[in-house]
Amino acid sequence: MQNNTFSGLFIGRNLITLKEVDSTNTFLKNALSKSTPLFDGTVIMAESQLAGRGQSGNSWLSEAGKNLTFSILLNPNFLAIDRQFDLNMAISLAMNDFLNKYTAGGAIIKWPNDCYIGNKKIGGILIENIVHGNIIKHAIIGIGLNVNQEDFPAGLKNVTSLKQALHQDYNLVHLLGEICSIIEARYLQLKAENADKLRDEYLSQLYLKDEWALFRFENQIQSGKIRGITAIGQLILETTEGLRYFNNKEIEFIN
Ligand code: BTN
Numbered sequence: 001m002q003n004n005t006f007s008g009l010f011i012g013r014n015l016i017t018l019k020e021v022d023s024t025n026t027f028l029k030n031a032l033s034k035s036t037p038l039f040d041g042t043v044i045m046a047e048s049q050l051a052g053r054g055q056s057g058n059s060w061l062s063e064a065g066k067n068l069t070f071s072i073l074l075n076p077n078f079l080a081i082d083r084q085f086d087l088n089m090a091i092s093l094a095m096n097d098f099l100n101k102y103t104a105g106g107a108i109i110k111w112p113n114d115c116y117i118g119n120k121k122i123g124g125i126l127i128e129n130i131v132h133g134n135i136i137k138h139a140i141i142g143i144g145l146n147v148n149q150e151d152f153p154a155g156l157k158n159v160t161s162l163k164q165a166l167h168q169d170y171n172l173v174h175l176l177g178e179i180c181s182i183i184e185a186r187y188l189q190l191k192a193e194n195a196d197k198l199r200d201e202y203l204s205q206l207y208l209k210d211e212w213a214l215f216r217f218e219n220q221i222q223s224g225k226i227r228g229i230t231a232i233g234q235l236i237l238e239t240t241e242g243l244r245y246f247n248n249k250e251i252e253f254i255n
Contacts, residue, residue, distance in 0.1 A: 010041035011072055011187070012180035018044065020064075022051040024071035025128055025142040032130060032138055038073055041184075045070040045176060052144065054124055055113075056249055061156070066149040068172055072141040072183065078191055079136045084129055085233030086195040087187075088113050089202040091125055091141055094186040096205050098179050099123075102162060110207040111226070111235050112248055115145070120160035122146050143179070147172060203228060207253075214254040217246060221254055 006012035024044040052060035092113045099107030108116045115123035123145035130138040146161035224237040235246045
């Protein structure tokens with residue numbers, strides 16, 4: 001389906017809506033591997049994902065027709081692979097901008113890219129890069145946002161939706177259009193500037209930054225204070241034994 005209603009320059013101009021798919025990220029990845037020509041900024045949106053994928057090999061569960069599950073194809077050939085976290089910051093900030101608009105500033109980013117309202121997760125981001133040489137040739141930006149879902153499986157703790165938080169139903173395609181414009185603005189900022197300003201903003205929006213909190217690492221619950229993020233996206237944690245650096249799967253937040 002071609003789309004002419006989104007207001008941005010390129011993200012979402014080509015919108016493909018699928019009733020059912022395994023995963024919108026996998027769909028885009030397969031299309032690219034078959035050299036299917038796709039415009040930069042193509043968006044694949046699904047009403048239902050049969051095998052939605054989340055971070056760290058987890059699945060992403062979303063009630064059919066109630067939420068946004070979509071992937072954006074970007075060709076950030078200005079970005080070397082060692083700057084992939086800069087793209088993560090731009091997309092996380094864009095989702096945070098969008099959520100702040102709806103929640104009067106109540107949104108926050110949980111490192112590395114969870115979308116939170118208060119202390120509950122409302123959305124997640126899965127970025128998969130296809131690299132040529134040391135350049136990111138394609139980035140598949142997969143986003144799941146809980147919108148109109150009211151009930152969640154009992155095993156899913158600390159999750160929410162716009163409907164749960166704001167007691168309203170939302171038009172999914174309208175929200176998608178807004179998100180695409182906001183992502184485009186942050187992406188163009190990343191392209192035009194060095195990432196320092198994005199990094200400062202990302203840090204200012206980071207959940208538990210500069211607060212003592214509990215984390216699990218090295219099989220123990222220990223307290224620490226988030227002090228920053230390295231250029232490659234490692235979490236810098238102040239502990240009683242000094243500064244420690246963690247990759248994504250090496251540390252868990254204890255709520
Ligand atoms: C997370 O674990 O927080 C990331 C979740 C990302 C889910 C989205 S839904 C659309 C896209 N397709 C997928 O299979 N995953 C991402």
